Amino acid sequence: MNTFMGIRSLRAWPAFLQLRKGHQQLRLARLMLQPIFDRRRYRQSHSTKPDKVENFEDTIQWLEEISAGRPCDAAAVQIAFAISAMHTTSELLKQALLDICMHPYIIPVLRDEAQKAVEESGWTTAGVFKMQLLDSAVKETQRLKPGSLDVILPNGLTIPRGTNIAVDSSMMWDPAIYPDPFSYDAYRFLRLRKSGNTAAALASTSPEHIAFGIGKPILPWEIALAKILLTYDVRIPEGTTPKIVEMGFEMLSDPDAKLEVRKRNDL
Structure with a gap:
């Protein structure tokens, strides 16, 4: 999170200013990871069975x-993985929860769907596939708050490193594609899916929905959301309405938003 905040700050100031918090955390990451590297290398180099050197997945x-x-700065790579994986996942999960809580009528329906899917197929790929309304709800959150990502062009065009690019995502608010485009409709992509649109699933991409680029499948994230809805009652505090924050090309979940959470009594 400090990395993202630092990037936003640096865009507004001269390049000679340093991201001090980021450098500090990188040094800390190296200190934390170095003992792990040392232990692994020791175990591998002192293995009593050279033909069966221990591997770590x-x-x-x-x-x-x-x-x-x-030479490889493993700590820097680990942080890069965290930036690209943890922030995007938590941001989508947060906004999806806020959207669902602002439309509480959908919560019991989502909960029933998830419960039935888990009972029939467990927490498996088949079980997640059956959570089609939940899939639709999360994809609707993406549609209302699209992201901007670099893309590798399939025609061989090379975009030089460091080039700032932006991809037009206005089609995700186009009424010709999505009726009533500025309203949240958790059933929107479920209807498209049932009509035979194979790109309506959350893990699919299409020219009409580029929240995570286009061309390659993305990972479904319903499991975390389903687990929360099955385990807890969640709601937005009375009298509050979270708003999406726009900063340049970025659209962020309300940083001041709060949810009231309690464990369900019927568990």
């Missing part, structure tokens, strides 16, 4: 393999 092991002895 994680990004640290992956970096060790692809670096092939070349």
Whole structure:
């Protein structure tokens, strides 16, 4: 989060100013990870069975393999993974929860759908596939608050490193594509899905919905949201209405938004 806040601040000030908080956290990450690197290398180099060297199925092991002895700042790479994975996931989850809580009529329907899917198929890919209304609700959140991402063009065009680009996402508010485009409708993509539109699922991309680019499938994130709805009662405090914050090309969830949460009594 400090990285994103630092980037926004640096855009408004001369380039010679340093992102001090980011550098401090990078140094801390190196201090935290170095003992892990040292322990792993020791265990691998002192293995009693050279033909069965211990492997670790994680990004640290992956970096060790692809670096092939070349210098590699694993701490910086780990932070880069965190920036691209954790922030986007938490931001979407937060906004999806806020949207659902601002339309509380949908909560029991989503909860029933998730409960039935888990009972029939468990927390599996098949179970997640059956949560089609939840899928639609999250995709509707993306539509109302689209993101902007760099894209690799399929025609071979190279965009130089450091180039600032933006992709027009106005089609996600086009009434010719999405009727009543500025209103939240949790059923919007469920209707499209049932009509045979294969790109209506959250994990699919299309020219009409580019919240996470286009061309490659994305990961469905319904599991965390379904788990929250099945375990807790959630609502927005009375008298408050969270608003999306616009900053240049960015659209962020209300940083001051609050939710009232309690564990469900019928569990």
